[in-house]
Amino acid sequence: AIQLTQSPSSLSASVGDRVTITCRASQGISSALAWYQQKPGKAPKLLIYDASSLESGVPSRFSGSGSGTDFTLTISSLQPEDFATYYCQQFNNYLITFGQGTRLEIK
Amino acid sequence: QVQLVESGGGVVQPGGSLRLSCAASGFTFSSYGMHWVRQAPGKGLEWVAFIRYDGSNKYYADSVKGRFTISRDNSKNTLYLQMNSLRAEDTAVYYCAKDLFIAAADNFDYWGQGTLVTVSS
Numbered sequence: 001a002i003q004l005t006q007s008p009s010s011l012s013a014s015v016g017d018r019v020t021i022t023c024r025a026s027q028g029i030s031s032a033l034a035w036y037q038q039k040p041g042k043a044p045k046l047l048i049y050d051a052s053s054l055e056s057g058v059p060s061r062f063s064g065s066g067s068g069t070d071f072t073l074t075i076s077s078l079q080p081e082d083f084a085t086y087y088c089q090q091f092n093n094y095l096i097t098f099g100q101g102t103r104l105e106i107k
Numbered sequence: 108q109v110q111l112v113e114s115g116g117g118v119v120q121p122g123g124s125l126r127l128s129c130a131a132s133g134f135t136f137s138s139y140g141m142h143w144v145r146q147a148p149g150k151g152l153e154w155v156a157f158i159r160y161d162g163s164n165k166y167y168a169d170s171v172k173g174r175f176t177i178s179r180d181n182s183k184n185t186l187y188l189q190m191n192s193l194r195a196e197d198t199a200v201y202y203c204a205k206d207l208f209i210a211a212a213d214n215f216d217y218w219g220q221g222t223l224v225t226v227s228s
Contacts, residue, residue: 001169034214036152043218044152049207055216087152091213094166096142096154 002026004088006099012107017078021102023071023088032092035064035073038101039084047086048073080106109133109217111203116222123193123226129186129203129219137161137181140206142215143188145199145224155201156188157212166212171197193226200224 003026013019023033031051036044046055048064051071061076075082083106088099115127129141143155156177157166165177176189186203200223204215 032213036215038152043202043221044215045218046207046214046216049214049216089152089154089214094157094164094212095168096157096212098152098154101151 001095002029002090002092002097004090004097004099006086006088006102008102009100010103010105012105013078014107015078015080019075019078019104021073021086021088021104023066023073023099025069025071025090025092028068029090029092031067032090033064033066033071034089034091035062036087036089037082037084038087044087078104109205111205111217111219113201113203113219113222116201116224118225118227119193120228121194121226124189124191125193125224127188127190127201127203127222127224129188131184131186131203131205134205134217136179136184138209140210140212141177141179141186142204142206142212143175143177143186144202144204144215144218145197146202146221147196147199150199153199158186159212160210190224193224195226198224198226 033051035048038044052064112130158177174192178187200221203219205217207214207216
């Protein structure tokens with residue numbers, strides 16, 4: 001199965017900061033990658049699909065880039081509601097996998 | 108609006124069985140692939156199983172293969188997960204999730220609220 005490695009595993013940042021989270025795949029997956037945000041006790045929420053497309057209703061401060069094995073999620077200016085855990089997910093084949101998650105905390 | 112509502116979770120002894128359901132509404136259920144994803148307490152997300160829109164193909168994570176069975180009833184707009192030979196490590200919140208695109212297995216644009224399965228003696 002394709003493995004996804006996110007970095008960092010946790011991150012402390014302040015409101016207004018620019019933040020980048022990285023996801024590396026163990027083999028090439030073209031653009032078959034999504035990013036999710038999850039808050040405690042809630043289901044994950046789709047932010048970015050197909051590596052770089054912004055899901056409807058998601059603020060434009062979120063953006064995704066990359067293809068092949070290296071991907072990034074960028075939040076251009078952190079807002080209080082953005083403190084959460086973020087996951088990448090690949091769907092290159094039918095054996096879907098998630099990254100281990102990046103916990104974004106308030107500094 | 109799209110709604111996914113899971114049910115069927117609870118406490119079960121090791122070796123026991125449980126069937127989860129996911130009632131879907133607000134979209135053409137029969138046109139979309141569906142998934143089960145789980146999350147153990149305090150842990151990350153783990154994909155469990157996928158079923159194509161017409162039920163013709165099913166795929167499973169290695170951790171559940173041979174023990175869990177995903178199915179769907181498009182006439183009832185309902186997704187199922189039959190879980191047999193349950194183990195302590197199957198304890199998790201189980202989510203059903205819908206594919207973003209028709210007739211694909213891809214990004215998950217809608218998720219249920221989750222149902223907790225606890226495997227304990």
